[in-house]
Amino acid sequence: MTRNAVVPLGYAPGLPSPVSSLEQYVRAVRSIPPLSAEEERELARRWRLERDLEAARRLVLAHLRYVVAIARQYFGYGLPEADLIQEGNVGLMKAVRRFDETRGVRLVTFAVHWIKAEIHEFIVRNWRLVKIATTKAQRKLFFNLRRLKGSSNALQPAEARAIADELGVKPEEVLEMEARFAGAEVPLEAPTGESEEDALPAPIAYLPDPGATPEEAVLEAEAHWLADEGLRAALARLDARSADIVRRRWLAEEPETLQALAAEYGVSAERIRQIEAAAIKKLRAWLTQAAGAGVPAHA
Template structure:
């Protein structure tokens, strides 16, 4: 059993500090518990921060983190509009808090709550950008700033009568105002709004209720030419068409090889083929049927050679 928390205003005197915080699986219980954790005084914060810095005291680090978990809950609530689980936002914010505690210098004259705020927001921002949409919506620093300010600025605009408006699309003057205040191009404001307003599209949709085959982007976005098995088959075909044919022709006698080349491999400048059966028959002084038989025997021999080559 863990030791109960000390009274308000005193240090977090527990044998296992983390035992007082429920799992994020029960979000209501977690929030209720962290809101009951006592805040540290300036003297206590300085004492624990120096112990962590100078002695690597992990218990002191735990007390610093525990006393600021309520800050993470408060900050995470501001990002619920992005449709991500509140528990996940808190968890990412807690990572930022722990990073802040690790880097906090008590001699800089700044309270941990002010220093940690940046780290908490940074981790939550990174999580949202990675998970809000499959395709990244913000890559540069300016785009990130636009992404996280567009919603709040849009809600803060008022109409001509001074009444707050929540219209779906921005007016030209509102776009200009956003671009000026956030130091981005008006085209970037328009593009970001379109990205945030656009719905997600399933790449591979399920069949409809009527049983018809569904058609989605996966049908035309897939690059079959770069699919591994297709690439292997294509390379094998290329090898057979060059090295394989050369090796197969080498197994034939001169007459058979010339007949095959004239009949199947030779292409004239006008697009026509080589010699006909009758042309070759006249050249070798045999019948056209005999040329056909030689050609057939040569093709069978080449087929065996190609099979062995493959």
């Protein structure tokens, strides 16, 4: 895999990597039998309660076919198909890690979001080495423009306005994204075979240094500390009830409702809201104070 797996995949014996042979890989994953609903629930239960890695591996393997089907929808962006599939596999493994079979939905339904999210991130990071689609609306435009455009002809102003209205962006953004799709690739390195006198400077010659400045490195380290150790230290200063409410309302993957917490603690939902607001005010004050004091030397 291209990144550290959150759930060990451990390809089954004889299953090739998509990088080595995409065709063989597709045939192999299609040969893996799908799981019945009962088998899926049992494997998911074993992973959720016992952290049974073999159960997680079987869940992943049985759903690789769906990753291929989803990744094929993005083959038109000019990126390696094997990389798209591998990124989708990362999303699948993240979905398996978070899947709760007691919710009454099948894993494939739950995993679609995670698979697409990883593929989208990969495309946005790598497509033409240009930063694009930095907002939610622009991402929607990036991944839907070709479908809405419907032809290879240049968009007319009325067509651009119609697409902009549907996707919630400006017509100028639609036209700019269309131009990026149509634009030619520019090599970073200078073409070989040209004399030094005739050759223009290659883009790589004037690209900024991607490395962070010392000031940026300090700020980044401080931000990481505040979001991790700093937050944990600040939460530890709260009383147990306040800390529990903040964690379950703001730090959980699926935030708890005020009503559910009110029923658990035997108070009104308004009281839970007041406790939450007071706790957050204290956390902000402590974290601001910590940021002003600088990151501890051991951070």
